[in-house]
Amino acid sequence: MLNEQIIMAGFGGQGVMSMGQLLAYAGMLEGKDVSWLPSYGPEMRGGTANCSVIVSDTPVGSPIVTEATAVIAMNRPSLDKFEPVLKTDGLLLINSSLIDRKANRNDVKVLEIPANEIANELGSGKVANMVVLGAYLEASKALKIDSVMEALKKVFGPSKEHLLPTNKAALERGAEIAKNLK
């Protein structure tokens, strides 16, 4: 039974919040119960940002994730802060482009993704979040990439439709890396 409890974290501007919203949106489109809870507070520009996403086959109780099934760390402070919150056998995704250390935990599954490098190869540094999201989807099998694409289409609207192919490529590259790392 699906009950994904994910924490996504990074610094402001890395698309952490949108990545979480897209996942929740995709979950909704697949008929799952979902919630998206952002951290909010007096943050400065470039400060930390994180959100908790729950995608479940059963109604969501508390939207707060206290024992994560997956943690996506886009930068070093996020890894330091949220690695301990991960459940045993949980999934830890590390953006190795920006994080200079290995995982401390050895009771979890670790995926190192050079997200920024891949995003740059694809021609837009902005899609680093999509690379990691693609890797997460492949490793967790929680939702389909197609659902995320459908969600993206709705979020972008007609004016930004031209951005879809790059995002799709990023999701697929992320998924491919996750597959090969297995």
Add this chain to the structure above:
Amino acid sequence: MAKVLMKGNEAIGAAAIKAGCRFFFGYPITPQNELPEYMSRELPKVGGTFLQAESEVAAINMVYGAAGAGARVMTSSSSPGISLKAEGISYIAGAELPCLIVNIVRGGPGLGGIQPAQSDYFLATKAAGHGDFRLVVLAPASIQEMTDLVMESFDIADQYRNPVMVIGDGMLGQMMEPVELREPKKRDLPAKDWATTGTAGRNYRNVINSLALDPAELEKHNLKLQAKYREIEKNEVKYEVYNCDNPDIIAVAYGTTSRIVKNVIGKCKEEGINVGLIRPISLWPFPYDVINEYADRTKAFLSVEMSTGQMIDDIKIGANGKKPVYFYGRTGGMVPEPDGIMAEIKKILGGAK
């Protein structure tokens, strides 16, 4: 309508507009700013008016005026801002005008912080201003329920000519969940023949007022208000009873906190402890009778709140001495963690044996 993913604060706005609210007066404060922002963008599109007032005091008095003219109107704020509105809320209640006041509660007292809290329970249910009056207070626990209650609150306000407060916290305001805007059950609403809409077609003036210098008159007015409140108590109690067949203990929690308790219920089941939940949805009128009924079926109650214990008094009134009422809470913007609640439950049940 298909479900959409919406932020709590924005969903309140969407629901209000759908319910026919065309006037919003407010003043910014975290953590509810997405609501006025949404209204500033969306109200003009439907011919409505959004106005950012010079202060909370001004905003609530604009609500007073618009409500007096018969409009569907609302304001929103967070705790310190609601304190500022207190005088106006009392006037509105005294003049018997319908409106919606949204309070996305933050930690206090004073300016406090901006993280989620439930420390305005006293304010909302007992003392939203001076004088002998009541607000209908509704406390949703999900974004879907928030939109349902916001839509219904305008009808409740119109039916009883009474202000309604919808109370949430920063977490409900900021989080996103799937919602579908659904029409509430149709109510037979009285015509607003008291509104100050000009004298065209009649030979008398409608007057909106809360001043009554003759004590005999003012007492009469108060008794009329009280009769109305008894009617509301009879008709408008809302609550959810969850997992209360044969419970060892019943937790009582509302809003965000009730969702954390639901997680705790699952965890406790794994350890063979059966925890029930009574979730007041209307904080006033409070579901006293439900608490009283379930007092016969449980060993104890546990009030779980994001405050130092404000709802516990009402649970005690409901339990009427039949069973002990315990308390667990965090405050100041701290959110109770499942482990903390569970430890408290074990402590209580261990001691009760």
